[in-house]
Amino acid sequence: MDDWQCQITIQVRSTEIDVNGHVNNAKYLEYLEWGREEWFEQNRLDYDVLKREGIVTVVVHISANYHREAVQNDRLTIKSRLVSVGNTSLTMEQLIVNQRGDKVLDASLVIVTTNPDTHRKTRVPDVIRKCIHGAG
Amino acid sequence: MDDWQCQITIQVRSTEIDVNGHVNNAKYLEYLEWGREEWFEQNRLDYDVLKREGIVTVVVHISANYHREAVQNDRLTIKSRLVSVGNTSLTMEQLIVNQRGDKVLDASLVIVTTNPDTHRKTRVPDVIRKCIHGAG
Amino acid sequence: MDDWQCQITIQVRSTEIDVNGHVNNAKYLEYLEWGREEWFEQNRLDYDVLKREGIVTVVVHISANYHREAVQNDRLTIKSRLVSVGNTSLTMEQLIVNQRGDKVLDASLVIVTTNPDTHRKTRVPDVIRKCIHGAG
Amino acid sequence: MDDWQCQITIQVRSTEIDVNGHVNNAKYLEYLEWGREEWFEQNRLDYDVLKREGIVTVVVHISANYHREAVQNDRLTIKSRLVSVGNTSLTMEQLIVNQRGDKVLDASLVIVTTNPDTHRKTRVPDVIRKCIHGAG
Helix, strand or coil: CCCCCEEEEEECCHHHECCCCCECHHHHHHHHHHHHHHHHHHCCCCHHHHHHCCCEEEEEEEEEEECCCCCCCCEEEEEEEEEEECCCEEEEEEEEECCCCCEEEEEEEEEEEECCCCCCECCCCHHHHCCCCCCC | CCCCCEEEEEECCHHHECCCCCECHHHHHHHHHHHHHHHHHHCCCCHHHHHHCCCEEEEEEEEEEECCCCCCCCEEEEEEEEEEECCCEEEEEEEEECCCCCEEEEEEEEEEEECCCCCCECCCCHHHHCCCCCCC | CCCCCEEEEEECCHHHECCCCCECHHHHHHHHHHHHHHHHHHCCCCHHHHHHCCCEEEEEEEEEEECCCCCCCCEEEEEEEEEEECCCEEEEEEEEECCCCCEEEEEEEEEEEECCCCCCECCCCHHHHCCCCCCC | CCCCCEEEEEECCHHHECCCCCECHHHHHHHHHHHHHHHHHHCCCCHHHHHHCCCEEEEEEEEEEECCCCCCCCEEEEEEEEEEECCCEEEEEEEEECCCCCEEEEEEEEEEEECCCCCCECCCCHHHHCCCCCCC
16 A cells, blocks of 8 residues: 555456547546545545535546556556645545556545535535544 | 637536536546547547657646536537647647536646657647647 | 437547447447437426426336447437337337438337335326327 | 356446436446456457457347346446357347345347458357357
8 A cells, every 4th residue: 555545446448448449538537536435435434424524525626647558457556645634625646557566647636625505615524634644 | 719729519418417416527528538629620630640640649637627517408618729839749728618608627738749659759740730829 | 300209419529439439339328318318308307397296217128229330420310209108117219310311229218117215116197198109 | 157157246436326326227238348348358259369250249239127226336246148149140148236136237139240341240250159158
């Protein structure tokens, strides 16, 4: 796990390959979401828990660097960590590596916490704050 | 068209909506690709032309800001322009607005031109250089 | 419109093409759903109306014949009609043709009406029954 | 494996869930394709082998029955078998069950073998014929 908090491994499937024979740039953002879902679940922060806390998380910024292509049957590991928490936003970093350890993609995301009724930004709850990388 | 070089309008379809009732963050990257495809075609730079020039284009960086959610039946306009060309890379900007004129997403992409056989970076051909925004 | 009740036309986009250079067999089922959504909306049977009638529609059977491949930029017309209504189910037929009038796919679907709370089958409401092809 | 020739198990991911909170009917056809890819690979019939045999396989008919919904994190097992071979076509059956053993979907597909250059139907090669269920 090195310096990451959470990881999942997935296999690239035939329908995830585009006409160029590799994973399309948009598909990686789905892989990243799968990795974040696991991070939230491992930290017992699934959708219902957050709703009880009065928040919904919304991605407001993604920055991604594509290093190497992925092809059918590749086994990709998606790694995630929470690196900082502001008043109403969090920053997560994610990395995708293939079965040979090559870096495929790295990304940084800004996520805001909003009130599900008013859709307004709301303070990041402590249940998330305590999950920051290196905390505790 | 204001200050953009190319635009397409699409309708958000039912299967493009996720469990939260809006377009998922990954789907927008597909919309952006649809917009860039149109840009390349309008500039007579489709896949076969580029191949004759000895290049394939590869996205190496995407930075996107999500401003507002989109829901089923929204009509989204995807606008594209080429803003700069380096030795072996180009930078494009894209904007998605909805039918009310609200900004939904803005993005900046870096695309490199590579040799399809060696996969090595190669100089951006003049057929692309002349398409830069404000040129001519 | 010939003998169909509703139709939409869509353009095949780059990310809807698979490694074989054509629309993947699964993607057509999304196109069919887009066509049915339009049929329901045209008949003022959208999700909220059905919910007030106390039902949710669920697809329980699809049979599809693939006649011809579709490629990027093809303009596909998806046609839909309701052909029969049973006690708790409806049968719809759909057809996809391309911009040259070639038949691309035809399909037949069985949809049941269920109670959203109990998930049990419930009688097809009259608001749907009156929409049957050739009625009125 | 009971009476099936091949199976894979996948986990339902967040972006595979639609606005109704379950796997959309089109997505299952992708799962089926993933299962067939594995069947072809296990039988050493991958794309390159078939190409050397002078054929490409094309799905011409799918019939699917949806028995039960699947939701995020469900673990679905996709089972596949070749049940009959005609002159230029094969019939495969597939079944999807969830982690509780519930039947989620069953399907029957007709696949034709075509010449990749002429796109005309061609005789099913013996390398496929010998893989029929119960053979040998």
